[in-house]
Amino acid sequence: MTTIQHKKHNPIAHLTPEDIEQIGIELDAIRDEVMASRGARDAAYIRRVIKVQRSLELGSRGVLLFSLFPPAWLIGTAGLSVAKILENMEIGHNILHGQWDWMRDPKIHSTTWEWDHASPAEQWKRSHNELHHTYTNVIGRDNDLGYGIMRVDEEQPWHPLHLGQPLWNFVNACFFEYGIAAYDLELGENLATKEKRRDPKFRAALKKVRRKIGKQVLKDYIVHPALSGPSFLHTMAANAVANLIRNLWSHSVIMCGHFPSGVETFETTSIDGETRGQWYLRQMLGSANISGSRLMHIMTGNLSHQIEHHLFPDLPSNRYAEIAPKIKDLFQRYGLSYTSGPLPKQVASAWAKVIRLSLPNRTPVPAAPAAPAPAAVRSAADDNRRAGWAQKPAVAASTAHTAA
């Protein structure tokens, strides 16, 4: 992969600035349609998922009290793994995105939710929602590209250390939640100098992470095992395996979102003065979907609809599947490629890239832009992406809520 600005065949060269703005308008319309129809059905969906997850977790932990018996260990571990995956993906990730804030239920709200994860929700929200979702796939801005430890683009200079990146990636996958916690802390950068290490802000954040990890570890590796008495070690192992499975699974799903072939990256300068349409376009080109069954979508937290999620991060996750055909049709009409594939294929493709880029480039990267970049249509001196939004009159129907 090479940033889109440096590609020989720029996949968006055929789009005029008007086309790009038209794409923005069409996408806004799709968003409005879903927003206007959010309601009791969606609320019931997330409450049901939460209920199922909690019952499954309680049930599995109950079974694990007797984990000395191999069948109990197997069933309990499997159940707990699924419960932990659901909790992080379809529930935690999406609630923390504010997808369910509109329900105004303080128990299911991005400002109050805390998840079963090493990184405190507060810090994850900042690095994920604010940086990754805003600067998706912009080299140098979006640290999700390789998490600052890997080379994921031909344009990133090669270093002999990169030879080990397949191994780093695997280790990162196994301890993914801790990797994310370190990443949300920007540990690498903040530990670099004495000054940064001493920064009270960093120290406070570090303390929060330590406390969070402490509680998590105490729960999974001390308290629950202790409760199982003679099954102490077995329960401890079961919880470790469940965490490992959850880590491997979420790492795989997330790798599939932005690494497989077909996904574009962007130059830092390309996003200055980006309009709403250009921002949408970058999200469209910078994400890849995973195809599969309904269950598959739920287990990935609907990140299998990564394209739809990146276009509309705050749409309730159960709606992504619904709008996917419209989005696909839009891609087709504008001659863009909608990257999607089954999980094994996408995982393999992402891994292939990690391995390929651990070696230096075979051909040098072109030095100058070969084709006009989307930012070529920047609207001068307008760095406000909101400028692209049409001002619309207030929705009369919703004012009905004001009267008793």
Next chain:
Amino acid sequence: MAVIRTLRTGARRVAGLLTTPLLPTDYLDAIAPLRNAEVPRARVEAVRPETANSATLVLQTGRGWPRHEPGQYVRIGVDVDGVRLWRSYSVTSAPGRPDGRITVTVNAVAGGAVSTHLVRHARRGMLLHLDRPAGEFVLPRPRPARTLFVTAGSGITPVMGMLRSCLNELADVVVVHSARTREDVVFGAELRALAAQGRIRLVERHTRADGRLKPAELTDLVPDLFERETWACGPNELLDDLTTHWADAEAAHLLHVERFRSAVAVSGEGGTVTFLRSGTVVETDGTEPLLDSGEAAGVLMPSGCRMGICFSCVLPLREGAVRDLRDGRLTTAEPGDSIPVQTCVSAAAGPCRLDA
């Protein structure tokens, strides 16, 4: 005792460790939602139609529900189309029932999302959210010797709460109640029965036939008007009239009024924004995001992407109306509400107060 208490706190702490980052009650809520004292809820036990447009809900309250004073109201949170909306309703039952039940009577207001939903869709078993009972519209102790209640429409509800619990302690009670027709009188049968027993003197006014009650007429209906301590509840116009009338007679201290909240002002075109914590007040034009207005005025505002996707800029709207700049959707908050809004994509749609 101390041992038991220590054991109990210990058990609670262990339970907390088992369920972190959630609370044990988050799991219990699924089976026993009324046991959670931190999040007061109520279950609808029965729905009794009162008139064509109103119904009484019998609510089973849960743990931690405090005793209310007759005349007080309670804010009730109802999920309407998936969104939790809060409205205030007077408690109409006597306090301290051993079964922990209370009743509220809801009048379906035209265009009222919550009241219509409750009157039409409330069913036995439905779960509602509660706030603590509140309000100053209560009878003093010792009870006054002579009392007058002037009510109109659903304004009878807090008064009914008082009559049901305190009538034995009140010697001389007059109730002047207005409703459109005889059939529209909420609690009509009960009031008439009380009157028939001679426990109250009831003056019914049917406004469709006889027109609205004028304060001047009150002197004819109740000759010892200004010798009575008076409680009034109803539409704002009526209460304004009464307030003037009592003030003119220099009897303002004898009149207590309860106003139902007026609807939130929605101009759709900006308005005065008050940032409550910093005390900053700015005028906005309805196109500028609250985030920008606040920052321009020097308020420390949380922010992130500034384009509506990261939810870092969310602040509670305590009162007023804001409009989503992306799709025009309105969000309104009444006093007592605290509704989180994304300030980077919301503009004022009327005067509003933000917690920042």
